[in-house]
Amino acid sequence: MNYSFSERVSKLQPSAIREILKVTQDPTVISFAAGNPAPEAFPVDMVREITSDIFRDEPITALQYSITEGYTPLRKTIVELMGRRYGVNCVMDEVIITSGGQQTSELACKALVNEHDTVICEAPSFIGVINAFKSYNVNLVGVELEDDGMNIEELEKAITTNKNVKLIYVIPNFQNPKGICTSIEKRKAIYELAKKYGVMILEDNPYGDLRFDGENIPSIKSMDTEGLVIYAGSFSKILAPGIRVGFTVAPTPVISKMTVCKQVSDVHTTILSQMICNEFMKRVDFDAHLDKLAEIYRHKCGLMLSEMDKKVNPKIKYTRPQGGLFIWATLPEGVDMMDFCRKCAAEKVAVVPGSAFTVSDDVKTSSFRLNFSTPTDEQIIKGIDILGKISYTI
Ligand SMILES: Cc1ncc(COP(=O)(O)O)c(C=O)c1O
Structure with missing residues (x-):
C-alpha cells in the first residue's frame, strides 16, 4: 500500500537526531538526553496509598465517564493554587484539566489558529509543541531566545511583518531546551506587545516549580x-x-472552545489520574515537597556543572540554570555539532542535538542539550568524563 498522509502531518518527519537518540535504548549508554524527572522525586508511597483509598471510597467515580472540563474538586484546587503560588486570580470556568501540559498547546492551536496563520515561538523551543503547531500547518516563526528571554525588537518585527499572528508561545521558566528564565522586564514587554497588536500569549510553565536557586519571577x-x-x-x-x-487557565470563552476541542480529542483526562492529583495536593505539604525536589535537582545540576567545569574544554560554553532539568551547551564556531553528538553516542553518552529544537531544518545550531535529572550521580561523573575527553578533540 502506498500510504498517502495528510498535508498537515506529512512534514513531520523522523529526523537525523533519531539516529543519536536510538542509542539510549542501550542500557549501557549514559543518557543525558531525557527530560524525565529524577526517579527519587516520585512520591510513590503516597500515590499508592491515595490510589488504594480512591478505590475503597469512590471506585465508580474513578472508573466512570466524567465531564470534559475536568474533575471539579481538582479544578477548585487549581483555582486556589493559581492564586496562592502564581498571583493569578481566576474562577473555575477559566480552568480546564488537560491530558498533560502538551495538550494545552495542541488545544489552543486547534481552537484559535487557522492553517497558514502565524504562531511565534522562542528559537530554540520545545520539540513537542513545535510539532503540535506544525501538525496544524501554521506559519511558525522563531524569535531568537537570548539569555533573558526573547529578543523584543525581533518579536515586534515578527508580529508586524507576518500575516494573522495568533499566538506567541513562551516557556518563561527554565526553558526547554535552554534552561533560562525570561526576565520580568521581558515578560512585561512581551505582554505589552501582545496587548498592542491584539495577539494571544501561550505561557507554558511545566518547570516553574522546579526552582532551586534565585527568586521566583x-x-x-x-x-x-x-x-x-x-x-x-x-x-x-x-x-x-x-x-x-x-x-x-484562560479566559472563559477560550476555555469553552478548548473544551469542545478536547471532547473531540479524548473526551476527558483519565479521571483516576485527576483524583490522584487532587488528593495529592490535599495531603501533601506542597511547599515542603517542592523544597525536596529543589534539593534533588540543585544537587544533580551542581554536580553536572562542577564536573563540566573541571573536565570540559573551556571553548564550550554552557548555561548555569537556577531550576528545571536542562543545561544548554554551545560548541565553538566551526565545530560540527552533529559530528560531536555522534562521537558522544559512539562512546555511549547521549545528548540531544540542538537541531531537535529548531523551528525548521534550515536553521543551523552548534548547541546541544544535557539533562541532569535522570542520570545517577555516578552516571553524571562518568558521562561528563567521557564528554570532556571528546571535547578536547574538537
Ligand atoms: C516546555 C514543555 N512544555 C510541555 C511539555 C509537556 O509536558 P506534559 O505534557 O508531560 O505536561 C514539556 C515536556 O517535557 C515541556 O518541556
Whole structure:
C-alpha cells in the first residue's frame, strides 16, 4: 500500500537526531538526553496509598465517564493554587484539566489558529509543541531566545511583518531546551506587545516549580488584565508525567472552545489520574515537597556543572540554570555539532542535538542539550568524563 498522509502531518518527519537518540535504548549508554524527572522525586508511597483509598471510597467515580472540563474538586484546587503560588486570580470556568501540559498547546492551536496563520515561538523551543503547531500547518516563526528571554525588537518585527499572528508561545521558566528564565522586564514587554497588536500569549510553565536557586519571577498570566494569556500548567514534573495531568487557565470563552476541542480529542483526562492529583495536593505539604525536589535537582545540576567545569574544554560554553532539568551547551564556531553528538553516542553518552529544537531544518545550531535529572550521580561523573575527553578533540 502506498500510504498517502495528510498535508498537515506529512512534514513531520523522523529526523537525523533519531539516529543519536536510538542509542539510549542501550542500557549501557549514559543518557543525558531525557527530560524525565529524577526517579527519587516520585512520591510513590503516597500515590499508592491515595490510589488504594480512591478505590475503597469512590471506585465508580474513578472508573466512570466524567465531564470534559475536568474533575471539579481538582479544578477548585487549581483555582486556589493559581492564586496562592502564581498571583493569578481566576474562577473555575477559566480552568480546564488537560491530558498533560502538551495538550494545552495542541488545544489552543486547534481552537484559535487557522492553517497558514502565524504562531511565534522562542528559537530554540520545545520539540513537542513545535510539532503540535506544525501538525496544524501554521506559519511558525522563531524569535531568537537570548539569555533573558526573547529578543523584543525581533518579536515586534515578527508580529508586524507576518500575516494573522495568533499566538506567541513562551516557556518563561527554565526553558526547554535552554534552561533560562525570561526576565520580568521581558515578560512585561512581551505582554505589552501582545496587548498592542491584539495577539494571544501561550505561557507554558511545566518547570516553574522546579526552582532551586534565585527568586521566583511573576508569571505573565498574573499581569493579564486584558484576557490575552493562555496559561499551561502540568503535574508531570511535580508529581509524575505518567499520570498525564495538566491544566489550562484562560479566559472563559477560550476555555469553552478548548473544551469542545478536547471532547473531540479524548473526551476527558483519565479521571483516576485527576483524583490522584487532587488528593495529592490535599495531603501533601506542597511547599515542603517542592523544597525536596529543589534539593534533588540543585544537587544533580551542581554536580553536572562542577564536573563540566573541571573536565570540559573551556571553548564550550554552557548555561548555569537556577531550576528545571536542562543545561544548554554551545560548541565553538566551526565545530560540527552533529559530528560531536555522534562521537558522544559512539562512546555511549547521549545528548540531544540542538537541531531537535529548531523551528525548521534550515536553521543551523552548534548547541546541544544535557539533562541532569535522570542520570545517577555516578552516571553524571562518568558521562561528563567521557564528554570532556571528546571535547578536547574538537
Ligand atoms: C516546555 C514543555 N512544555 C510541555 C511539555 C509537556 O509536558 P506534559 O505534557 O508531560 O505536561 C514539556 C515536556 O517535557 C515541556 O518541556
